[in-house]
Amino acid sequence: MNTNTMSRRKFCQLAASGIVLAPSFGRAYQQPNAGPITAREVVQRIRQHVGVTWRTPTADEFKVGDPDASITGITTTFMSNFEVLQRSVAAGNNFIITHEPTFWSATDIISDLKDDPLYQQKLKYIAENKLVVWRFHDHWHAHRPDGIFAGWNRVMGWDQYAVAGTTPFSHEYVIPETRLEDLAKEMHAKLNLRSLRLVGNPDLKVSRLGNGGHYIPQCMNLLPRVDAIMVFECREWEAAEYVRDAIAAGQKKALIQMPHEGGEEMGMDECARWLRTFVSEVPVKFIASGDPFWLAA
């Protein structure tokens, strides 16, 4: 297909559909395998190493770019936001492996975005810089141990405190007893956070903690067994209202609500370490998207 004469609209449709991913605007034809390795070959190796049967449907697909072009380097990140793309280009990496979406919805639905100037600008940047974006969400969570929480445990130093037998989205820990506020400060520092939000008495002694996932049913299941629930993004009318009512009812409980990155982006650093064990042709670098927020007050 001649991408030089293809209409922008057509390109956007095809690029987003994942059918034809051809950011080869204005460059000479190139052998697909001219470089050391292509994005598709990296993904094939990931599928060989991840240790679980590949699921369908899955979010783990090429989102934009040409999977068969040779790559210069790999960025792993939690969120392929525009800034992470720019930092990847600056680092010389044109293949981005992202845990979360690129186009602001769970399955990167772009049908409603065609006339969105931000979408067009991001797509143009991706094409001009010959970037390839692939999502690695479902299967990195399905890997055992769950790659996302393995990374989190490593950064927190909490592998030693993990309660055996819990599943990734209900991981429980028994840590040396600490004040809620002090624990929150430790998390702030280790997880590189700015916007941690808390419910509960700062002086509460916390020893048993659990991951309440993102949703109220998980939090309800967890509460009887823990002093504090951690959520890595949860709608405010769910965990926050639940835990403040638990406290009003006389229970000694707390909620530690982190940005989504706070719970999960360390898992993409873990992903970079894992990739280096079987991809040696190009450099692999984790680029943190970081806590999206700062606090006003």
Add this chain to the structure above:
Amino acid sequence: MEDVKGMLTGQELMQRIQKNVGVPWQSQRPDGFADGVNIGNPETVVTGIVTSYAATVEVLRRAVASGRNTILCRETPFYSRGERAPTAYRNAPAPPKELTDKDSVCRFKQDLISENNLLIIRFVDNWDARNTNGQLRGLVRALGWDQLSHNRNDDYSTSAAVFQVPVTSLGNLARSISENLKIRSARVIGDPQSSVSVVAVTHGVILVSDAERMLRERPDVVVAGDAVEWEAVPYFQDLVTAGRAKGLVLVGNEASEDPGMLEMARWLKTFVTEVPIEWISAGEPFWTLRNV
């Protein structure tokens, strides 16, 4: 009851609300969380009305202490919007009944409601459907911006308004918003030093489609309640990186919706005169390490 003439039941209250709401009443939703009596007997005589963002345990206690047995709220008492627009709000499915039945917090709250014969009434969709958006008007008043000139929606006919504020930095704007709303945990995206003057405001959770609509007014910054962190949050990060907007201020869902419940109390007083009506703010649920 000493004054039988002035008696009003929960059901009569709902009928009067339906008569005064000014738009065709929307029917029951299949998820069971439609507007109307959520918990309690509709025949209960209303002793007083409390409006609040959420029927938290503390709000219920204060209602009981002041002798008011009827609570009009926006969020459901048991922490779930159920299946309500799950694709839009990214909320969880409702917890199964066997989970809430044994849950210590749900049981405590249910007992508090039963023992005090409270009526919990949810009033959201039809309130939001009114020609004047009470949630937006309440939020704008709480921000102290109702006297500012704004170039669109001065009748609050949609869910967003756009204001011209004196030129300031994003950091100062966010601090001033926090002071006016008396909140501690507002979260901001964007460079605190960047200069802003056109501010678009909406209440509740902002979706990407809401943001796209609001951006047509070319605001420097958008103020909203909350946002999904894989949707509108990176969308605004990208807007800032792309130079298309200066930032996003998320005041919290409660802070963005509770002032509208004060507006609701004001409105109810225009046609309910038999019983006292009071807004009780549920209050911001969070604290942060900056303000421990």
